[in-house]
Amino acid sequence: MNNLQKIQHVMEFPPAEQQHGFALKLMELLVIPTFVIDASGKVLIWNRACERLTGVPAYEVLGTADHWRSFYSERRPTLADLVIQGRTGEVHALYDQHAHRSEGADNLCAENWCEMPRVGKRRYLAVDASPIYDAEGRLVAVVETLRDMTDEKRAQVALEQLATRDGLTSLANRRCFDDTLAAEWQRALRQQQPLSLLMVDVDNFKQYNDAYGHLGGDECLQRIANAVASEMRANDLVARYGGEEFAVILPNQALKGAAIVAERIRCRVEQLHLPNLGSDAHVVTVSIGAATALPSVDTDPSQLVATADSALYRAKHMGRNRISLPFQEPDTAASRA
Incomplete structure (x- = not known):
């Protein structure tokens, strides 16, 4: 018997009843x-x-x-x-x-x-x-x-998190912030709801870094990140915007509500009691600029960011450790404990 005949002999199929049983056994052992x-x-x-x-x-x-x-x-x-x-x-x-x-x-x-x-x-x-x-x-x-x-x-989820998460604080990174802000802007436009944004900056952070070194500065940012995140609702987003600056997206939140959240964040960070002799309060504090928009087809998210940035600049200019709202006079723009 040559090789071809041997193969044909092995490949011969059993009767129909045996085929059925063989198929069931094969599936059972798969x-x-x-x-x-x-x-x-x-x-x-x-x-x-x-x-x-x-x-x-x-x-x-x-x-x-x-x-x-x-x-x-x-x-x-x-x-x-x-x-x-x-x-x-x-x-x-x-x-x-x-x-x-x-x-x-x-x-x-x-x-x-x-x-x-x-x-x-x-x-x-x-x-x-x-x-x-x-x-x-x-x-x-x-x-x-x-x-x-x-x-x-x-593994895929871990890779996605690496692409969208800040390595130091585990908050959303700048890329995730940009994508989320664009998506929330479109959602707010469809549903005709307000969208608020907070820009949060650590006061006198250079002095803190100089006093405690980069490792101390990293730990400071991590603790502030946790403090900010603890004040968020499930659908809010906190991101590390860059350096010692954080951004908070507050969907369906009017300016008054955003100001309340901002003040809670300011108080929470101050209550961490992280020592910083470079500040008036002698502890690490943050300044916060708030802005709200009702999106329309003639506007885009960059305008909301610019407004919040301007408010943050005013908070810094007015003495730090405070919140600033847009289009307010200096004596009413800041809130301080």
């Missing part, structure tokens, strides 16, 4: 987590790799439609369920934006975070759902395969 649901949404196959990934043994889900419990705490369809139920149009609402249909096929592909209640760990899964049709073209089952991409996703 290293890729895989499950199959029938046209009624009940689990036909739950392979060993799926057991390892979810922590759920096959006997708990076979013959049931409870497979969703392996991935979520609250009931929601898996990708295979969307295919079976003809609800593929909902994929973008239920999965991350990576969801898409494969080119030239009926396969549905998506990615999202899953809670994985049994193993107690959130996992980021890439999912493929492939329909199976009978000879008459009827949908009889769907095969769903899963890939654990948690490590890759976390």
Whole structure:
């Protein structure tokens, strides 16, 4: 028997019944987590790799439609369920934006975070759902395969944070500030809401650096960053604008509210009691310029930044450790404890 004959002998297929059993056994032993649901949404196959990934043994889900419990705490369809139920149009609402249909096929592909209640760990899964049709073209089952991409996703998030976070303070960096301000400006324009901005500058920071060195200066900036961030709402953004200057974006906040936030920040920094003999208060303080705009098609975010910068300059000119609002006379522009 030559090599070709040997190969042909090995590749000979068993009878139909044996083929079916062989296919089931092959799927059971696949290293890729895989499950199959029938046209009624009940689990036909739950392979060993799926057991390892979810922590759920096959006997708990076979013959049931409870497979969703392996991935979520609250009931929601898996990708295979969307295919079976003809609800593929909902994929973008239920999965991350990576969801898409494969080119030239009926396969549905998506990615999202899953809670994985049994193993107690959130996992980021890439999912493929492939329909199976009978000879008459009827949908009889769907095969769903899963890939654990948690490590890759976390690495991607870490890289994104490096691109948008300041290395010293962990606040948003200048690039993130510019992008966020542009996005919030457009949102405020659509919703006709005010958008406020605070420019916060550390007073006499050069003297502090000279007295305590660069390491002391770095620690000072970190503590101020934490103090400023502690006064923020969930949708506000604090960024390190550059050097010893910080910027705060306050969506849907009028000037009066922005002034209140600014004064809280000023007080919080002063109460850190970081010693600085170069200032009148003998502690590290900040000056803050505030500005508010109601965006229109004839304006842009740079005008808001310029207004806040001018207000900050006035606060510095008037003696530091104070806030300044735009278009105010000097005797009413500053607020000081």
